[in-house]
Amino acid sequence: MPVTTPSRTSKAAEEMPASELQGLVKTAEAETKRTTAAEGLLPLKEKAADADDPETATDERGSVTPARPRKARRDASDAAAAAAAGRHISSLGDDILLEIFLRLPSLATLVRAAYTCRLWRRAVASSPAFRRRFRALHPPPLLGFFVNSQNVPSFPVFVPTRPRDLDLAAAVRGGDFFLTSLQGRPEEPICWEIIDCRGGNILLLNSADKMLALLNPLTRQRERILNPVPQGVYHDFVYNDVGSIFCSDEDPMSFLVAFLAFDESRSRIQAAVFASGTRPLLRRTFKLYRLYLPGMPPVYCVGPLVAGSSGEAREKHEQPDRSVVFLCLGSVGADNHSRDRVKEIAAGLEKSGHRFLWVVRASPPEDEPENKPFDPRADPDLDALLPDGFLERTTGRGFVVKMWATHCGWNSVLEGIMAGVPMICWPLYAEQKMNKVFVVEEFGIGVGVDGWQQGLVRAEEVETKVRLVMESEEGVRLRARMMEHREAAAMATKDGGSSQVAFSRSLSDAGNLSVDASLVT
Amino acid sequence: MAAPESGDGNNGAARMVTLISSDNTRFEVEAAAASLSQTLQLTILDGGGGGGDGIPLPNVDSATLSKVLEYCIKHAPAAANGGAPNATAVDRAELERFDNEFVNIDQSVLYSLIMAAHNLEIEGLQSLVAKKVADMIKGKSPMEIRRTLGFPDPTPEEQAEMNAHMLEYGWAYE
Numbered sequence: 001m002p003v004t005t006p007s008r009t010s011k012a013a014e015e016m017p018a019s020e021l022q023g024l025v026k027t028a029e030a031e032t033k034r035t036t037a038a039e040g041l042l043p044l045k046e047k048a049a050d051a052d053d054p055e056t057a058t059d060e061r062g063s064v065t066p067a068r069p070r071k072a073r074r075d076a077s078d079a080a081a082a083a084a085a086g087r088h089i090s091s092l093g094d095d096i097l098l099e100i101f102l103r104l105p106s107l108a109t110l111v112r113a114a115y116t117c118r119l120w121r122r123a124v125a126s127s128p129a130f131r132r133r134f135r136a137l138h139p140p141p142l143l144g145f146f147v148n149s150q151n152v153p154s155f156p157v158f159v160p161t162r163p164r165d166l167d168l169a170a171a172v173r174g175g176d177f178f179l180t181s182l183q184g185r186p187e188e189p190i191c192w193e194i195i196d197c198r199g200g201n202i203l204l205l206n207s208a209d210k211m212l213a214l215l216n217p218l219t220r221q222r223e224r225i226l227n228p229v230p231q232g233v234y235h236d237f238v239y240n241d242v243g244s245i246f247c248s249d250e251d252p253m254s255f256l257v258a259f260l261a262f263d264e265s266r267s268r269i270q271a272a273v274f275a276s277g278t279r280p281l282l283r284r285t286f287k288l289y290r291l292y293l294p295g296m297p298p299v300y301c302v303g304p305l306v307a308g309s310s311g312e313a314r315e316k317h318e319q320p321d322r323s324v325v326f327l328c329l330g331s332v333g334a335d336n337h338s339r340d341r342v343k344e345i346a347a348g349l350e351k352s353g354h355r356f357l358w359v360v361r362a363s364p365p366e367d368e369p370e371n372k373p374f375d376p377r378a379d380p381d382l383d384a385l386l387p388d389g390f391l392e393r394t395t396g397r398g399f400v401v402k403m404w405a406t407h408c409g410w411n412s413v414l415e416g417i418m419a420g421v422p423m424i425c426w427p428l429y430a431e432q433k434m435n436k437v438f439v440v441e442e443f444g445i446g447v448g449v450d451g452w453q454q455g456l457v458r459a460e461e462v463e464t465k466v467r468l469v470m471e472s473e474e475g476v477r478l479r480a481r482m483m484e485h486r487e488a489a490a491m492a493t494k495d496g497g498s499s500q501v502a503f504s505r506s507l508s509d510a511g512n513l514s515v516d517a518s519l520v521t
Numbered sequence: 522m523a524a525p526e527s528g529d530g531n532n533g534a535a536r537m538v539t540l541i542s543s544d545n546t547r548f549e550v551e552a553a554a555a556s557l558s559q560t561l562q563l564t565i566l567d568g569g570g571g572g573g574d575g576i577p578l579p580n581v582d583s584a585t586l587s588k589v590l591e592y593c594i595k596h597a598p599a600a601a602n603g604g605a606p607n608a609t610a611v612d613r614a615e616l617e618r619f620d621n622e623f624v625n626i627d628q629s630v631l632y633s634l635i636m637a638a639h640n641l642e643i644e645g646l647q648s649l650v651a652k653k654v655a656d657m658i659k660g661k662s663p664m665e666i667r668r669t670l671g672f673p674d675p676t677p678e679e680q681a682e683m684n685a686h687m688l689e690y691g692w693a694y695e
Contacts, residue, residue: 089632089654089670096639099647103655115686116663117672118679 094123098130107138108167141165143172143218146194146202153190155183156204158217175218182213182223199247203257212243212274214257228259228272325349325356325466326421340456342385348462350387350394354470360385410435420486422446422478424465426457445482447474538565539575540590546583547575550590554597559642580640585633592646595619600645624653628671 092100097120104110114124124130144160158177163169182192182204191208204213215223246256257274327345342360349356413435416423423446427436439446449465451457469475492499536552540561556562564576578586599616624631631650638646658666663683667675675683 089628089635090672092632092635096635096651100651100654100658103648103652105655105659109659112661112663113658113666115683116658116666116670117675 090117090119094127097123098127101130102133102137105138106141106165106167107134108171110134141168143168144177146197148193154207155179155190155192156194156202171218174220176220177217179215179217181220182215185223195243196245198245201245201247201255203243203245205243212257212259214245214255226257226259226274228261325352325354325424325470327356327358339385343387344457344459345462346387346390347459348457348466350390351459351463352466352470354466356394413439414489417445417482417485417489420479420482422469422475422482424449424469443481443485445478445485447478538569540586541575541577542581542583542586543579544583546586548583548586548590550594551597553601554590554593557593557596557600557643557645559644561641578641581637582633585630585637588630588634589637589641589643589646592623592649593643596645620649624649 101110101113101124104113110124114121141163142161143163144158146156146158148154148156156179158179160172160177163172179192183190188206188211189208191206192204192213193207194202195205196203200216200218201214202217204215205211206213210228212226212228213223214226215221242260244258246258247254255275259272259274261272327349345358349358413423423439425436425439425446425448427433427448436446436448440448447465447468449457449461451461469478491497494500537549538552538555538561540548540550540555542548552565556565561576569576581589596616599612624634626634631653634646635650635654637643638650657669661669663686664675666672
């Protein structure tokens, strides 16, 4: 046994992927479509080609050359005679043909058989049931092992099992098991380690620059580089080699890669999910996590958890629907409400001309020593904070709340979704950056403000984004997507909705749990 | 499936049924043998095919039917035993030898057998002939398969597709 220990050095046996079959199928399906279209146009010609009796006979005679061995000549002339009589193995129906194909000894023989002619290819391509049966009867053969190297620079080493089977040997020769395409990348340091292997795909992590690479050595398909570090996210997280590939049996081109990162205490986990096709949802992330990583603590998706509406937004209700910009920049971060920020926001709001409701908190005193704890409940001095004359000029359309508010971060996002209002995102710290990625890039229900990474968003940018959301076509689209999410959130919290169900399950499971269950809101 | 109606006559002599080929040749055969065909089995269980009636098989000619019945007669005893449990190694080896010899035939006959086994739903025979064709296909390139099975030479377009495929799936070719 070459590799039995579960150590880090002995990962990822590489198998001949069943998905190859679908690669073939994919091509063939495209082919089928083309042929079908042609049939519509040229029924007679197509039909003649299908029947192909006279042609067969002629061509066969032509193709029998004196150089051919006796046996082959006999076979061919037999076949020609049969073809002339219209009773020919090439004219078997799909059902029977597929029964024959099921008895082929390997995937490689099936691939060759399928490419013998278009009808045969179409037969294989058009039957998912056949492909499932074939896979079940032909478990993927073992081509060899990848071994992660301990040295630096590190690069996985492939150890072939040196199969006797000619087809398998050819497979090893034909593939890129030295991962040369990856080695040739100047962008990344040579610190690659295989962290998962499935369906012929391998997933590698670059320990130096935190990149993932997904590739298929057998098909020499170019690697895809996946970056689990969207700007600002994950920076304080420790990486672990917890990543998984999920691939579809039916569509080899589609994949899902899940990658988990932990903070140092392992109390928080971040998950990145990459999908080849449709955009993944957060909910899905955790479902995968729960289903496929049984060693991890359970996760219950009990969200959205939002407190009932308070009376604080009365001012909003006296305004026309969908006309008020609501601003709040969090509760506890001392730096959230610096004077510069307040000034820029004020100017932006004023210029946008839209109605607003703005939660302003006291700024940390600039002249006091740093070590004095910031008191978020201190009474803000509005006259000092806001530009001269701001309150007067915006009377009637602006309302500044002098209070400590409990919004921002994930709570605000959830409240925004439950209320169905598109968001302008200005992440400040902690997980807010990740939330911004979800809101803007994943859900498509908000826009980010430029400049947040530099710490200060200019008044013009505030005005631009307020106008974009309130006035533009894009704003309408944001609102429409937001309504979908609002409905989904409302469904989740109804009786029998996912939130209710997950919460009851967490309660009923609680008896069996000792530590580490986390509730995802 | 393994109920060849021995309770019917119960007088020692095996019950016989008559099958009529597409060219009107009559074949008298033991019900147990004919019942290897799923298609015929129900009719026979209902008491059909006896006496002067006969069961018409419009899709099977006499040459093919005779070949099919040769197979059924050979395999009927093993099938009546429910297959393997009682069969000795010698019996099985003998059946295997018979099967190998049985499908060593011209492609046109093989084709007729495939169709007949399919129409009559004779599981063992279906499997046997399918395996035979699979054996003819395996270990060959698409071009060799075409020649062996008597396809016409590929059109230039088809040839180009086959070449492109060989490039893409190099691992499946030697």
